[in-house]
Amino acid sequence: MVVPSARRIPEATVARLPVYQRILLELVRAGTTTVSSDQLAEMARVNASKVRKDLSFLGSFGTRGSGYEAQFLLTQIDRELGLHGDWPVAIVGLGNLGRALANSQGFTSRGFRVAGLFDVEETLLGIEIGGVRVHHVDEFERVSAGDPPAIGVIATPASAAQDVANRMVKAGVGSVLNFAPRVLTVPPEVLLRYVDLSIELQVMSFYLSHRDSPGTAPAWSPLPHAVGLSSAEPG
């Protein structure tokens, strides 16, 4: 079986592809045309063989003796990650964080589209943010039916998060990105990720309190399951 799309890419590799993507994007913007696995490895803080192995799952895109053509490699990664698409995103909770996300280049620039905005605050209903009208969260399922979101973003206070997640699941989202500092329950086929400041900090705290003698390097390219903006309590 040699069809490229039939390759199974290891999970660990998938987690690193967005890192290479970002690095390549910066290199391309800076005018770099070719890049070696050593250079990528240094910027990504990983081993060079790991870079080569990771990239080899996408195909043989390098040139022996010189390296990888940055723009071409970037395109290949984007393709593999499914960034060709136009994923509709729904954002619930339009406090400071939600509004920042709604206006964020992060969504609009690369394959994502803000398809729905929701809150419960009277004063927000009906206004437009970034050209998208704000609806009451009670209308989530109805509004979403017309343009079912692939990704649901939760930027509400913790107390509302599970209820919002339930609505999202009912509306058929494929994955949920949760910024609220609360553990959520969703069906197993729905991808759930947390962005949680306190989880980030705890990993750092562990590192700080366990590094041995001064000069010891962390063997760490840590692998959170969850990350986050805990308790800015947006919404």
Place this chain on the structure above:
Amino acid sequence: MVVPSARRIPEATVARLPVYQRILLELVRAGTTTVSSDQLAEMARVNASKVRKDLSFLGSFGTRGSGYEAQFLLTQIDRELGLHGDWPVAIVGLGNLGRALANSQGFTSRGFRVAGLFDVEETLLGIEIGGVRVHHVDEFERVSAGDPPAIGVIATPASAAQDVANRMVKAGVGSVLNFAPRVLTVPPEVLLRYVDLSIELQVMSFYLSHRDSPGTAPAWSPLPHAVGLSSAEPG
């Protein structure tokens, strides 16, 4: 009963401990007194043996037949993660995100203390946020000398991020948490973590575009190296 702090805890386990910590915190607040590995596993979306193995690295704190005492287990995890401490945190960049972080319970509530705030904006210099005075970023090294931060948080625009990181390293921070959408270079002994929306989204995009037939569960408790609030461009 072996001395717990002598054990070497696997990296993968460390990455999950903060998740268990959060779950336990919620359970304790909800009045739960004991919890089984099965319950924890379901909430953390992992296998129950994994929970038991992970917790066994901290010591034998469970009771066969009933489970773990939630509050006690929470205390043990906090201890292992080094949350007993009082880690000084410096935040550079006081735009929307930086201000939200400076006021965040996420820092103050659990072993972290905002020790320094920095920006370049004239109108911010000298004011206090959450009781901490804002200094010009040029004074970073000088101000930090008195109370060296363990963690440096970068919430500046991308263009300023590397310069800030350099100052932080010079001031001796042990780890850097970067919210700016930019790849940074720091010495290998400094722990560097990214919070980047676009990296989160790319993992989701991969999942959405590769799930096979409907009903297929993601084998995924993905492991980013980097995450993030890309390009809200705070500061």
Place this chain on the structure above:
DNA sequence: GTTTGTGAAGTTATTCACAGCG
């Protein structure tokens, strides 16, 4: 009966090391 704790088995990921190509 229930649930932990853990060796052993199985799986996945990383690193090595070098042939092969430009």
Place this chain on the structure above:
DNA sequence: CGCTGTGAATAACTTCACAAAC
């Protein structure tokens, strides 16, 4: 020569399965 691509070796992690404890 330099750098990729990749089998083979090693290491890390996960899961199984069950004895021991409550």
